[in-house]
Amino acid sequence: CTVIFTRLATKDLHKPISILFCNLAVSDLFSSFSGFWISMLFITNPDITIFGSKDMLAPYALYTTSILSTIYNLVSIGVERYLAVAESMRTRFRVTRNHSIAVVFINWVLAFFLGCLPLMGWNCLHTEKSVSVLYSPFCVNYLVFIAIPNCVVAFIIPLFTYLGIIIILRKRKLRMKACGQATGTYKSAEIQVARTSIFIWLLALISYAPFFAGVIFDATNHQCHIDLYPGVYIFRNCTAMLITINCLGNPLIYTLKLKTLGAKLKALRCLSINRVRACTI
Numbered sequence: 001c002t003v004i005f006t007r008l009a010t011k012d013l014h015k016p017i018s019i020l021f022c023n024l025a026v027s028d029l030f031s032s033f034s035g036f037w038i039s040m041l042f043i044t045n046p047d048i049t050i051f052g053s054k055d056m057l058a059p060y061a062l063y064t065t066s067i068l069s070t071i072y073n074l075v076s077i078g079v080e081r082y083l084a085v086a087e088s089m090r091t092r093f094r095v096t097r098n099h100s101i102a103v104v105f106i107n108w109v110l111a112f113f114l115g116c117l118p119l120m121g122w123n124c125l126h127t128e129k130s131v132s133v134l135y136s137p138f139c140v141n142y143l144v145f146i147a148i149p150n151c152v153v154a155f156i157i158p159l160f161t162y163l164g165i166i167i168i169l170r171k172r173k174l175r176m177k178a179c180g181q182a183t184g185t186y187k188s189a190e191i192q193v194a195r196t197s198i199f200i201w202l203l204a205l206i207s208y209a210p211f212f213a214g215v216i217f218d219a220t221n222h223q224c225h226i227d228l229y230p231g232v233y234i235f236r237n238c239t240a241m242l243i244t245i246n247c248l249g250n251p252l253i254y255t256l257k258l259k260t261l262g263a264k265l266k267a268l269r270c271l272s273i274n275r276v277r278a279c280t281i
Contacts, residue, residue: 001029003251016100017080023104024073028247030066034059035244042237050233052136054125057118060135064146065115067243070250071154072107074204078161085165114146132218133228134236140219147215154204162200199253207246211239 003025007018037059042049048056083095124131124139132138214236221228 001025004029016095016097017077017084019097019100019104020073020077020080023107024070024077024250027066027069027073028250030062031070031247032244034063034066035240038063038240050136050229052125052131054137056137057123057125060138061116061119064118065111068111068115068146068150069107070247071150071208072111073104074200074250075153075157076103076107078158078200082161082164085168118142133221133223134214134218134232143215144219147212151208151212154208155201158200158204203246203249203253207242207249210235210242214239 004022007022007025038049038056041055041059045055080095080100118138122139122142123137125137130140132140132143135143217232
């Protein structure tokens with residue numbers, strides 16, 4: 001909420017990256033709200049969170065939607081940062097406000113569609129076959145369908161985008177160094193991107209890897225709920241806590257650290273324009 005109110009109070013809301021930041025904060029807010037909803041259900045009636053119930057479909061669907069939206073927003077921010085650097089010397093394409101709004105809309109439509117599939121009938125309320133042990137009444141095949149592709153997207157695409165940014169900055173720094181120009185700004189930006197990408201990877205790994213491991217365990221497990229109580233459900237609660245920590249860490253990484261990064265990239269863009277003009281002259 002602090003991030004949303006701060007972004008709305010500033011005059012930089014028209015910037016594409018600010019729209020993505022606000023949308024990421026909204027996704028984190030939804031994750032926290034749905035997690036709180038599930039926690040209240042666990043406090044009032046713990047059995048339905050273990051054995052499954054129709055009452056768990058809506059909060060689990062909202063939880064899944066918010067997690068998917070957060071993943072898609074993280075990927076969108078990485079792609080936008082890459083385009084901001086890779087296209088800084090070109091004038092044919094720029095990420096505009098309309099582009100960011102379209103990306104936000106597509107992210108939410110895709111997240112709601114995939115997250116609400118159990119509400120549309122893909123659940124195991126009336127059958128015991130392939131029912132999830134950790135997230136009953138979700139089906140195991142639905143969790144595998146959701147978890148594996150999105151985990152690949154969440155880890156692979158940011159890897160290439162941030163590595164691409166570092167490679168581009170390093171190449172430009174070497175070119176400027178060969179021309180006898182100062183490279184302090186490029187070196188500072190390169191270090192900032194490297195640090196931010198490391199924080200992103202560590203936070204994503206710590207937050208989502210246990211959940212992914214839980215889905216894999218759920219798909220390969222053949223024991224009943226009673227035999228796994230309470231250890232597996234303690235692990236499930238810990239995975240939910242780690243996802244909540246991710247919601248707390250995203251504003252710190254993107255809002256605080258990328259604020260400096262944005263200023264560096266803006267300076268790099270100005271240097272690139274001046275370099276083009278100098279080469280033209």
